[in-house]
Amino acid sequence: MKIGVITFPGSLDDHDAMRAIRVAGGDAVSLWHGDADLHGVDAVVVPGGFSYGDYLRCGAIARFAPVMDRLIPAAQGGLPVLGICNGFQVLCESHLLPGALTPRTDQRFYCNDQVLKVESTSTAWTSAYDEGAEITVVHKNGEGRFVADEHTLDELEGEGRVVFRYVGGNPNGSYRDIAGVTNERGNVVGLMPHPEHCVEEGYGPSLDGLAFFTSVLTAAAGV
Template sequence: MRIGVVTFPGSLDDRDAARAVRAVDAEAVSLWHGDRDLKGVDAVILPGGFSYGDYLRCGAIARFAPVMDALVPAAQGGLPVLGICNGFQVLCEAHLLPGALVRNDDRRFTCVDQLLRVENASTAWTSDFVAGVEITIPLKNGEGGFVADEATLDALEGDGRVVVRYAGRNPNGSYRGIAGISNERGNIVGLMPHPEHAVETGYGPSTDGLRFFTSVLSKVVSA
């Protein structure tokens, strides 16, 4: 299986995402923000960082990168896409996911090992989990507060599209404790915490993040 990892100017977790892909014995394919095709990959990861310096808004410029011209229709057609942190922001800016990510309510950069509860274990990126399980993976952001209007929040809850939720403390003021969501089809997932930093024993608080990557491997192989 070939999983593309997009690098924007300012990306800083692209190598970690590629390492996580290799940890599940998949091939990590480098995609540059200026690429106009996806090189035939089976899935795509938009990694964390500060794409284009986070000028204007986080992810606002990355949304117009040439690679997104290929990614948006592919994602709408069913290609599995995972947006992590800044990648989540890019997905919202590209209108592949609803809502927006705003500055943390305490106006501070948060960097913690975060307890999460997996709410939806049926997406392309969470199918190797069991709904309700609690996991611990790193969280690091300054603009990680998920916001949306009440109608959108109700729809996300009602359709089961809240993928992961903060367990215990809500570290950035996200509405309803939402840490990650999916599209209706479940192939597109965005989350603020960083599963790629929790895939190997001794490096990170756990190996809980590994199952995000084994999930998509299983999903694509069985498709």
């Protein structure tokens, strides 16, 4: 099972995402931003970092990378795609996911071990979790405040598309404590926290991130 990880200039957690895929038992394939080819992968992770420095709105430039020209239609066609942190921002900028990520309320970068509640297990990336489970995952960003208009928020809630919610304190001022969302089909998931940092004993606060990658291996096997 091949899972691609895109590297943009300024991607930082691509290395970690590749490791997480390997730990889960998948084959990690490096995808280059300038190469308009998904190389036949069964799923794609858009990793964290500061693509192109994020001096403009986060993810706004990465969205136009050649590889995105292939990724966007593939995702619309059902390819499992996970956007983590900057990757979530890129997916929102690409309109694969609704809403936007804005600067945290205190305007500072904040890194902590964050408890999340798993609100939906019916996505390609969360099927291995128990619904309602609380997991501890690394959270680190300066612009991770999820915002959307009331209508969109109601729709997301109504359709069960809020995948993760912050528990025990909202670390960035996200509306309705939303940490992650999915598209209508459930194949595209984006979240600010970093499951790829939580897959190895002794590195990171837990092993709670591993199920993202085992979920998608199961989902991809079923496609």
